[in-house]
Amino acid sequence: MNEQLQDGDLAKADIRNHDRLKSMRAPWEATWQEIDERFPNGAGGFKQQTPGQIRGARNYDTTHISANKRFAAAGVAITTPEEKQYIRVKFHDKDLMKSRMVQLWCARASQRMYEIRHAVHTGFNVAANEDWDQLGRYGTSPMFVDGKPGRGMSYQTLHLSEVYIDVGYGGRTDTVHRLYKKSARQLEEEFGLDALTPKMRDALRQPGKENTEFDILHVIEPNRSWDREKLDWRRMPIVSRYLAVDEKIYLRRAGFFTHPIPVSRHATSAGEIYGRSPAIDQMPTIQGVNAMRNTLLRALHKAVDPAIMFSNDAGITKLVTRPGGLNPGLWEDGRPMAGRMPGGENGIPLADNAIEQERAVIRIEFLEEFYKILTDPNSRMTTTEVLEVMAKQGVLVRPFASRYATEKQDPVSQRELDLCIRYGQLDPFPPEVLEAGAWPHMEYENPLASMARAERVTKGMRFVEAITPLAQLDGGAVLDYIDYDTMAPGMAEDIGVPPEWIRDQAAIAQLREQREEEKRAAIEAEMLKAASGATLDFAKAGQISEAA
Structure with a gap:
């Protein structure tokens, strides 16, 4: 046990605050117990059951179970589709993004971040599906995002039964208490023998007692003593404390630069901390x-x-x-x-x-119509029609997806970028970035983003289609209203065309100059041909006159 970590008053304060969070969560637990009974794949958290007991015995209809599975599948498909490279690393400074070196760095970083996230050992794909599944059931879902040098990233969706949350001034989750059980053997693995409490060490010394379980409270909250000049946990904006509840002894006190457990909520009403789910609304x-x-x-x-x-x-x-x-x-x-x-x-x-x-009502709440659009696309539609359908269907998911992007996608992305840059997993920043002191962010080029931008692209295409017939009446003068040099790269960005597929301004200027030279050469050749023809005609005319 490290005596320097111990603070009896702080331990008592953490337990008091945890009791407060428990009382805030208590009114929801009866609802979540009913959810566990109706959704057997999520049972065992709030609904205490005998091991081996059949779950969902009260169900005579399973529409809601299959609907939630499709809800989770659709959620993953529109946010983090594994079959597509959807990650785009960018900088907020638009002038900086005009640099070819910066564009290429972002392209390489995007591919690297995708590969790091979806590596088999990270567990991201499993965690993402569990995350959406839990959102469909409870309406609130925490995900633990961590990474270590030499081990890469790791993702784990935590069951809501062991997580208690609170929000900051802006209404976003900033405090997470995780109360979980681990055996003495597992705690030695995680924290090392020197960090364990006397009771834990006693359990390890006695044969057969090493699997004795202990309650651990992991407290993650904003650091109210944040000091960048310190060399310990105080220099980090987020504090992390592991407390052995029974003995009130800290196993570890550390911190994070980015929040390790982002918590997303499906939908909330004013004043609510925990989210409401399709399952709750349709119970x-x-x-x-x-x-x-x-x-x-x-x-x-x-x-x-x-x-x-x-x-x-x-x-x-x-x-x-x-x-x-x-x-x-x-x-x-x-x-x-x-x-x-x-x-x-x-x-x-x-x-x-x-x-x-009644089943149809349940399916609508779980966005099953949207799921059908994802799985049964109409290939006979034109590009414009596809974009229009995507824009209309985006209205169905925008309220939930916007919250998910704010509360889960952005925090997870910032956590990943922070760890990867600190551990040297990305190329060094270009000189322009270092000079600007800029920090990258991640955007998702997924179906959800495409839906959000589809309306703007569709309007642009409709405008071109509308004025094209007019161009036939005025010799094309009306097309002068369209700035193609701005529209083309803008549409490429909205559609998600990789930047390396687009020529830079210098290459475009060179191509245009080459075309102009070819045009001038063609015109000169035509003029020379015409002049030669005229000379030949004059010569023939002179010969005819002499003969006469």
């Missing part, structure tokens, strides 16, 4: 569909295996309506003594229709 509908489906299953069972009526009651005095039940109730001529009350003859078709209507 009444999900429960209703399950109730109707349960009734329909019983009705179908009765229809396939109806109760049987017979003439001898054999002492039976009550009706048995379950499938296959035996009931007295036939006259000697075979007519039933009791008949069914009127109504319900068309119950099964009506129930099917009602259930399907």
